[in-house]
Amino acid sequence: MTERPYHHGNLRTALLEQAERTVRERGVQELSLRELARDVGVSHGAPRRHFPDRQALLDALAEAGFARLGAELRSAIDGAGEDFDARMQAVATAYVQFATRDAALLELMFAGKHRDESGTLHAAAERAFGVMLELIDQGQVEGALEHGEPERVGLVLFATIQGIAALVNGGMVESEQRDGLVADAIAHFLRGSHAVAR
């Protein structure tokens, strides 16, 4: 008869975990604070202690998403050896994989726009994308990329990757074509870069 204790003990974490599951399975739209509370076995008012309103929960979810994305990108680079092109392929593939596996979560992360700008969310985003900037930097040092601010050349690259993810998630590209398209895009990008400098 183990009575459920009055205090959950780790409600915040439990809510975030269940929320991430629900978002992945049914989308952001379907996420309800009350259902979340029921799933975790707590009253409908309890989540309020940890998240003042629904948006706060979504923000926390996005922040966790950035942390995980950053880790996956880092891991992809580390597993790709020293070669710049290989690293680029790896990180792009990893990004698109994340974006298609957790499409709703990514949407959440990008929906930020009109908010904070100074909060922990923004910081988490910068940390995640820092991984890519470092890679760009390596590319410039090795001469594989034209010089200039890493952000400038990086933006075009990042846009391409992000766009592929959007296409796949929008159903305009079949999942099987996904990684091939990424490879094409990266190859195309690098070709455009090499051709110049010299």
Place this chain on the structure above:
Amino acid sequence: MTERPYHHGNLRTALLEQAERTVRERGVQELSLRELARDVGVSHGAPRRHFPDRQALLDALAEAGFARLGAELRSAIDGAGEDFDARMQAVATAYVQFATRDAALLELMFAGKHRDESGTLHAAAERAFGVMLELIDQGQVEGALEHGEPERVGLVLFATIQGIAALVNGGMVESEQRDGLVADAIAHFLRGSHAVAR
């Protein structure tokens, strides 16, 4: 004392127009059927005669969006003369302008994914993107683009453009940089294409 007639006369259109306004100003999330009905001066049950549920209204909104997008792309190409590169720049800029001016609407159009696949919505989308495919075709004929299925090379290009729009809408790129970034991306893309075929 002009009494409002029992029959609105053109409720469907009025709803769509007001809905588009609201979506542009406050986002999809904020769009409420009941508020819409109030704005248009009709009872809360009336919209149901024209849109079985909220999603049906959103679909109709997306369809109208595709029609407008297609028209804007077409118009951009027509106004850019015969030169392929100029046309490419023009269509890309027009797309990104649409995407940033009506970000919420575009989100709506892309959210389609898990639906119809055979409805008028899908057809409207294909019509809009057909404009770009024709342009790709011209590029291949003129030798500015590598050959192959227009969709394959076109996808990379489209992904890049779409990605730039996502970055701007996500607040990671300032609006002032927008058109410059597009120009960069297109130039970069064409460079990668030219260098090869020979």
Place this chain on the structure above:
DNA sequence: CAACAATGTAGACGACGACAACAATGCTGT
């Protein structure tokens, strides 16, 4: 002009997010 279809109204239901008042539990200083 009498049916019938199309369109709009009114009321109800359950679910939701937000809020406030209250209760149980944990913690801290003495």
Place this chain on the structure above:
DNA sequence: ACAGCATTGTTGTCGTCGTCTACATTGTTG
């Protein structure tokens, strides 16, 4: 040990929403 306070959870309420059903009004057609 324990009183006082902060933290965390519960319960009830409010207004809004989407959806559904029954009904009223208007337009149309034979």
